Amino acid sequence: MSTNAEHFGHFGCNAFDDRVMRQRLPLDIYESIRRIRDDGCEWDPKVADAVADAMKTWAIELGATHYIHWFSPMTGIGSGKHDSFIDGTNAGSPIIKFNGKMLSKGESDASSFPSGGLRATFEARGYTTWDPTSPAFVLGTTLYIPTAFCAYTGEALDQKTPVLRSNQALNKQCLRMLRALGDTETVSVQATVGAEQEYFLVDKALFDRRLDLKVAGHTLLGAKPPKGQEMEDHYYGSINERVRAFMRELDDELWALGIPAKTEHNEVAPGQYELASVYATANIACDHNQIMMELMRKVALRHGMACLLHEKPFAGINGSGKHNNWSLVTSNGKNLLDPTDEPAENLPFLVSLCAVLTAVDDYADLLRLSATCPGNEFRLGGGEAPPAIISVFLGDPLEQLIAGIAEGHAPGKSERSHLLTGVKSLPLLMLDDNDRNRTSPFAFTGNKFEFRMVGSSQNIGLANAVLGAAVADTMRRFAQMLEEAENKSACVYGIVKETYEKHKRIIFNGNNYSFEWANEAKRRGLPNLATMVDAAEAFVEDKNIQMFERTHVFTASECRSRHEIMLESYSKTIHIDASVMLEMVERSILPAAMKTLGENAQTAQTLQAIHVNCETALSTVQKLSTLIDRVADLSAQLSKALANIPHNGDARETALAFRSLASHEMSRLRCAADQLEEAMPEQAWPIPGYSELLFDL
Numbered sequence: 072m073s074t075n076a077e078h079f080g081h082f083g084c085n086a087f088d089d090r091v092m093r094q095r096l097p098l099d100i101y102e103s104i105r106r107i108r109d110d111g112c113e114w115d116p117k118v119a120d121a122v123a124d125a126m127k128t129w130a131i132e133l134g135a136t137h138y139i140h141w142f143s144p145m146t147g148i149g150s151g152k153h154d155s156f157i158d159g160t161n162a163g164s165p166i167i168k169f170n171g172k173m174l175s176k177g178e179s180d181a182s183s184f185p186s187g188g189l190r191a192t193f194e195a196r197g198y199t200t201w202d203p204t205s206p207a208f209v210l211g212t213t214l215y216i217p218t219a220f221c222a223y224t225g226e227a228l229d230q231k232t233p234v235l236r237s238n239q240a241l242n243k244q245c246l247r248m249l250r251a252l253g254d255t256e257t258v259s260v261q262a263t264v265g266a267e268q269e270y271f272l273v274d275k276a277l278f279d280r281r282l283d284l285k286v287a288g289h290t291l292l293g294a295k296p297p298k299g300q301e302m303e304d305h306y307y308g309s310i311n312e313r314v315r316a317f318m319r320e321l322d323d324e325l326w327a328l329g330i331p332a333k334t335e336h337n338e339v340a341p342g343q344y345e346l347a348s349v350y351a352t353a354n355i356a357c358d359h360n361q362i363m364m365e366l367m368r369k370v371a372l373r374h375g376m377a378c379l380l381h382e383k384p385f386a387g388i389n390g391s392g393k394h395n396n397w398s399l400v401t402s403n404g405k406n407l408l409d410p411t412d413e414p415a416e417n418l419p420f421l422v423s424l425c426a427v428l429t430a431v432d433d434y435a436d437l438l439r440l441s442a443t444c445p446g447n448e449f450r451l452g453g454g455e456a457p458p459a460i461i462s463v464f465l466g467d468p469l470e471q472l473i474a475g476i477a478e479g480h481a482p483g484k485s486e487r488s489h490l491l492t493g494v495k496s497l498p499l500l501m502l503d504d505n506d507r508n509r510t511s512p513f514a515f516t517g518n519k520f521e522f523r524m525v526g527s528s529q530n531i532g533l534a535n536a537v538l539g540a541a542v543a544d545t546m547r548r549f550a551q552m553l554e555e556a557e558n559k560s561a562c563v564y565g566i567v568k569e570t571y572e573k574h575k576r577i578i579f580n581g582n583n584y585s586f587e588w589a590n591e592a593k594r595r596g597l598p599n600l601a602t603m604v605d606a607a608e609a610f611v612e613d614k615n616i617q618m619f620e621r622t623h624v625f626t627a628s629e630c631r632s633r634h635e636i637m638l639e640s641y642s643k644t645i646h647i648d649a650s651v652m653l654e655m656v657e658r659s660i661l662p663a664a665m666k667t668l669g670e671n672a673q674t675a676q677t678l679q680a681i682h683v684n685c686e687t688a689l690s691t692v693q694k695l696s697t698l699i700d701r702v703a704d705l706s707a708q709l710s711k712a713l714a715n716i717p718h719n720g721d722a723r724e725t726a727l728a729f730r731s732l733a734s735h736e737m738s739r740l741r742c743a744a745d746q747l748e749e750a751m752p753e754q755a756w757p758i759p760g761y762s763e764l765l766f767d768l
Contacts, residue, residue, distance in 0.1 A: 085133060124169075141217055174216065177199035202219055220232070230357065237353075271342050317371060393525040436608075437609045447603070459606075607637040607723075641730075645732060
């Protein structure tokens with residue numbers, strides 16, 4: 072009993088959260104911070120020194136000796152430098168210094184991070200600035216202070232700043248809509264997000280023997296194992312003790328930081344798992360997910376495992392995504408995307424729903440862009456994840472509701488039915504309004520939208536910045552219509568009619584995996600941006616730049632810089648993959664194969680010398696010889712193609728060349744190398760195979 076009580080009391084013990092601030096800050100300082108965080112109020116300079124003093128004392132009590140301005144540059148991973156609290160000595164005793172200026176402002180070399188031309192090497196200054204809306208926390212002996220990161224000129228160089236900007240835009244326009252509909256009590260509206268994180272675990276000793284896993288994060292070679300996920304026995308199955316021990320420690324680490332890990336289970340593929348956290352505001356949820364990914368890697372190492380966050384670590388089995396569950400919640404706890412029992416009379420719900428539908432259709436290319444990364448190209452549309460075509464699942468009851476309003480019908484009240492199991496002793500359960508659609512990239516799931524395209528390795532900041540900006544821009548127009556309307560209900564129903572007539576093409580409740588849907592989507596005129604190179608162009612489309620500038624989420628120069636960063640990142644990733652593949656083939660696989668060929672040739676020669684006619688021995692030598700020659704030839708082709716890729720300054724042209732390299736030379740070499748693996752004795756193959764990697768835990 073006491074153990075459970077202690078465990079629950081342990082929650083958030085390493086987070087400088089609301090509970091700690093209420094205890095340690097003067098009331099006026101706490102209220103100022105609360106208004107900044109919860110109500111969207113402007114920064115108050117007087118809070119910095121008081122918060123810094125309380126935060127320093129609290130952190131040192133927890134064993135912290137250093138602090139870090141923790142930020143998320145365009146690399147997508149958490150960054151920062153560790154500074155000691157010590158600021159000299161006096162008579163042999165350390166002088167501890169940490170004031171409001173040190174809390175609020177840090178400096179970093181902005182030229183050493185991806186900037187897409189915003190910063191030159193000789194223009195190095197960049198600033199980190201404290202984000203008071205996200206709790207600081209202690210990890211190990213370091214106080215982590217969540218910060219934004221921008222250039223000396225003010226442009227955002229990180230993932231957090233656009234999220235904060237989109238939150239501001241969304242709050243402003245949603246409040247306008249609510250005020251126009253007579254709501255005078257709501258103080259703020261925030262997007263809330265719950266991220267579901269998928270990942271793989273492999274034995275660390277096996278991981279260390281695979282150059283591709285160590286350097287590229289996924290396997291570049293590997294023959295299909297005799298068993299994959301065909302038996303469908305891993306999903307929700309029993310978690311083995313080694314993995315369970317990892318999950319327990321991860322839970323404890325997250326629990327101490329105030330990150331509520333809610334759900335964990337085996338995923339579809341062998342060696343694959345999922346962890347979902349409870350909803351938080353979009354900005355905090357982005358920070359929580361970054362912390363979660365960092366801790367997954369660290370905790371896995373303590374248990375002799377490696378955590379793989381790549382979207383497609385293994386060919387032939389399901390990859391990993393990150394479902395971004397998004398909703399809008401008011402300061403008094405009302406979910407604007409909750410239909411309630413009377414959806415036809417719930418005017419804020421109808422407007423919010425229409426704002427999302429319109430935004431998703433108008434800016435489908437941007438949503439696709441927000442879920443693009445090199446690894447996701449291997450996952451999207453592969454019968455395991457949504458296709459690259461953006462559509463929205465509403466479910467039949469909700470679509471019928473808005474279609475009825477659009478057509479001028481009096482919406483009827485639907486009656487929910489019960490789950491009929493045929494077993495009298497089981498509880499009589501009320502059915503939800505509609506079934507789930509696991510193939511939809513953007514699905515309504517009762518009171519939220521689930522954006523299912525985001526890749527498992529990605530920072531969710533871009534997805535939420537784009538979604539927030541697009542909905543805010545649409546809500547701006549709807550709010551203006553409502554402010555000018557005399558009959559608010561009629562205006563809302565007019566918005567529903569306009570939305571359904573103009574944007575019903577984005578609604579699809581069927582099977583997104585089907586070939587028929589791809590043809591239907593093309594007929595509807597929906598974009599199908601299959602590759603990262605194609606998707607990146609959305610950042611420089613005029614309509615998108617104009618939307619970002621209206622909402623103040625990105626400037627035109629920031630859009631262009633991110634476009635260039637995405638293309639450069641893609642090219643660099645494929646270049647590394649190709650280089651690793653060549654090194655594995657030339658320095659490991661071919662030497663091992665030649666050795667095996669020699670041993671088999673010697674065996675065949677010995678048999679012939681004693682007049683034993685063994686066709687298997689001869690055919691094995693011939694088969695190995697043919698495969699080795701093919702692998703060597705394709706390796707040479709890849710090496711030549713890689714060397715001939717142009718680097719003339721045109722980022723798109725270079726990225727397209729690398730896309731072709733991955734689709735052709737790399738793909739052909741992998742196919743041949745995998746055939747060679749299948750022809751080799753298991754003990755002679757120089758790297759761990761899929762059977763070991765997926766099942767040896």
